[in-house]
Amino acid sequence: MGHRIARGYQSLRFNSARYFEDEGNIMSTTQIAGGACALLMLAAPQTLLAQDVADGTGFYIGADVGIASISDAEIVYNDGADSAGGQIDTDSAASFGGVLGYDFGTVRTDLEIDYSRNKISALTIDTLNGTAVNLTAQDRADICDFLEVDTCGGSGNTFEFDGSRVRQLSAMANLWLDLPIGSVITPYAGGGLGIAGFELDGEGEGKFAWQIGAGLAFNVSPSAALSLDFRHRQVSSTEIEYDESSGFELGKLETNTFSAGVRFTF
Template sequence: MRKLLGLSSRSLLIIASVCHGQAEAIEIAEVFRDGECTPYVQANFVGSAANLDSSGFNTPGAFLNSGDDTDSNVGFGGALGLKKEYDSFRVRPEFEVMWRQDSEHVTNSFPGPPEPIIFFYDAKSSDNWSTLANLWLDVPVSEKLWLYGGGGLGAAGTHLTVDDTEVSGEKTVLNFAWQAGGGFILPVGDRCELDLGYRFLDMGSTSVPLDGGTNGNYVADMASHNLMFAVRLYVP
């Protein structure tokens, strides 16, 4: 009988614990479910420092490609999102599309380090675009200022051409891309916000065959540092 009572007591404690845990989970779910949702459209403008880091192998010269170079460009795009508000923060999932100007880079060719470089690759990245699914967390500092941070995952495309006057190649690619960043939000009226932020965008790695692959390859790792200004309009 004592064993039976002991088992029953333990069972009741377990059931109570499970029920308590479920209650907490329900409370948390209710907090998120109670948030107000407002859709928005957004116009983005960026100034970028686009970096290309080169590698790969030049078969005729039997050396490794090397060097990196940074070029500045500008871009524009837009986003569609949803703002969900809670007591002390808000969450914004959004879908973003961006286009950026061409960037031009000069990296090392023959004969390769540590010898003095005689030939250089001229590399050009054109038709640069990206599309990402982002998630941002906004935290208020005051009624007129918010801080935010977050990032996104998606894809980036580019057409890359390289030429050192001896070997050359080109390739159009679609790569996995990701970004992370943060910034400041300034409310302007009830339905408009100004957004000033920073983004780091990684556009992946591209291997360009030189002369169809018979003379090796040129590998470009591409990323950019971006200052972004955006105008966000909430749809009633």
Template structure:
């Protein structure tokens, strides 16, 4: 009887242990994943003011013009004809420029520039009919004017540029500008070379014409590329074409003035200026390309005040029964 009782108690204990084990198997602890710390990514400013400085080379160019023929004969002293001036050549020269601008977006910027160069000028044309008649030579006798002077040109332009994207730190661009040019001629030396005709004088006539100055309309087209030296400092190199409108060139010489001539005698038909330029551009706000980025906008991470480190989860949490 006693052994049966012990056996029954043992069976009841085993069943109870199995039940508790089964309940324990149903306990599922949910894993704890600490939330990641938020990160704020702020774009580096791509807009803002910039300064630029450039040096360049203006290539030789050629234009033409016209001049008034003043009749010096007594009683008929007036402009009796207007003659074509065949060639006015500006020689190659160095140029210098500076400007201030503003970048609006990664691709659009505007600036105002002031550029200067001074060039030697050479001109030539056939002698007009008055000179030929006074020398008693034919029109095809080889008589011509040989003229020399200098011209100083300032251009003040408002320019717009489109940056075409940055590739490995290089940003190509195209641009256009509108503004004004101030053209100032030095006094012109005018020599009449008569030629080999027997009626030509033994000594060539040499006269001096006062140089004129004038403000003129100017426009330009440009293309080039900038290279990132740093995020703010750029090396800029490119080509610029500038069209300068026609204007006054020189006045009358002493012989014509003594015969009553006043005002402007000769004018040019404007200039086509071709130049290559290189310089530095410092952008206070930084540029869209960024140093070495090769694309888009440069960014700099700024971390929020929430720490990246989280306190570890407690070792024990109340079990969740399912």
């Protein structure tokens, strides 16, 4: 009787130990599987991003600096009774830009912000009230008074003064076509539509704008490229009012920009 109880006790202890050992194995296996799944979930996005960078696709950011030149712009000043028409000449100026986009491989699309501030070097008046004219000393004095500038130099029909600038801030949605030559050099071309805000004589507004451009990208790594770029941008003409009876009409602004930049894909 005692031997049977002892054997039964030993059998129960042995089976219990096997149960908890098996249960532990089951728990360990479950924990390992769960951990592996978690690691896969964390690693998957990184793997996809790495694959995107490796094949040249993915989101990208960039910045550039360049030289912006404005073609002579037509301008007509009016004071309610008389008008004076001519062109403004500007000096070249630095431009600064930034971009955020997505590279699909051969096609890229991005949103570009650009700023420039060009000094007005001269104003040439060609017409008074729509008629070609050679300005007299009194005409020059009247125009200088209308412009309200501190200094009014120049001679004949040309006025020179300090302080006036054409400021432009544009936001453009672009589409680019990449045509790689080997693995290092990638020519590209494209253009975009958007809005450009400009200011002249402390007055301005935003207008529709379009641009075309082309350039070369030099791939220095799978995720970084240097670029040399040309853009031609045109902003629609507009009318600005100083008050109810005076203001000016500015013709389309055409800006040519040469720039160098850097782009990072991630």
